[in-house]
Amino acid sequence: MRSALFYFLFFLTSSIIAQSQLTSASAKVDMSTEVISVTETLNFKLPDSIHNITLKALKFQKIAIEIIEVISEDKNLDFQIIPDKGLHQIRITSKEQIKSINLNYKVDVKNNNIQIPLFFTDLSAATSENDFFIAEIKTNSNDYLNVLFPNVDLNESMENELKILRLEIPALPSVLRLERLSTKEKGFTFLSIIDGLVALIFVVIGILIWRNRKRLIYG
Structure with missing residues (x-):
C-alpha cells in the first residue's frame, strides 16, 4: 500500500513538473542614475494548482540587491x-494562477565593473528562438x-536623450556583466588594458630570450 502511494505521489509530482515551464524572460535595466534599477519579467506555464514559486539570483561581492516589489497582472504579490x-x-x-511576474529591484554597485544578477527558477525553459530573453x-x-556577458551584437x-x-x-542568463566608462575612455577598456599588459609581458620575455641567446652565441 505504501509502495503504491509513493509511486502515485512520484508520478503526480513528475506530471506537475513536466507541465511547468518558463516560457520567456526579459529585463529592463536603468543605469542613468547612481543606483541601478531593474525590472525583470518572467512568463510561466504553470498548472492551476501552483500558487507559489521560488526565484534565485547569484550573490556577488560588493553588490547589494534591494527587492522593491513583485507584480502580477497589476497586483502586488x-x-x-x-x-x-x-x-x-x-x-x-x-x-x-501565476502566469507572469514583474520583479522590481535595485542593484547597488560600488565600481564600474558591474555585475547585475538576474533571477531564475529551477523550471525547465521552453524551446525558443533567439528572442527567449530580451534585455x-x-x-x-x-x-x-562595454557589455562583457552575454557577448552578443547590440542594437x-x-x-529621450x-x-x-x-x-x-x-x-536566460544568470548575470549581466558590464563595464561602464565615459566616451573619452572608450578606447581603453579593462579588457583592452589586460590584453595590452599580456602582450607587453610576451614582448619582454621575447627580448630576454633573444639577449640570452645572443650571449650564448658570442660568449
Whole structure:
C-alpha cells in the first residue's frame, strides 16, 4: 500500500513538473542614475494548482540587491526572502494562477565593473528562438557601456536623450556583466588594458630570450 502511494505521489509530482515551464524572460535595466534599477519579467506555464514559486539570483561581492516589489497582472504579490549564503532567494505567493511576474529591484554597485544578477527558477525553459530573453539597458548619452556577458551584437538607439542598448539571446542568463566608462575612455577598456599588459609581458620575455641567446652565441 505504501509502495503504491509513493509511486502515485512520484508520478503526480513528475506530471506537475513536466507541465511547468518558463516560457520567456526579459529585463529592463536603468543605469542613468547612481543606483541601478531593474525590472525583470518572467512568463510561466504553470498548472492551476501552483500558487507559489521560488526565484534565485547569484550573490556577488560588493553588490547589494534591494527587492522593491513583485507584480502580477497589476497586483502586488506577497514574497518572502529566504536566507542563503550563496544565493538571493525569494518565495512568491499568489492566490491566483501565476502566469507572469514583474520583479522590481535595485542593484547597488560600488565600481564600474558591474555585475547585475538576474533571477531564475529551477523550471525547465521552453524551446525558443533567439528572442527567449530580451534585455534593454538604459544609460546616459555620454556614457559608454562595454557589455562583457552575454557577448552578443547590440542594437543601439536614443530615447529621450538616453542611450538604449538592446540584446536578444535564446536563454536566460544568470548575470549581466558590464563595464561602464565615459566616451573619452572608450578606447581603453579593462579588457583592452589586460590584453595590452599580456602582450607587453610576451614582448619582454621575447627580448630576454633573444639577449640570452645572443650571449650564448658570442660568449
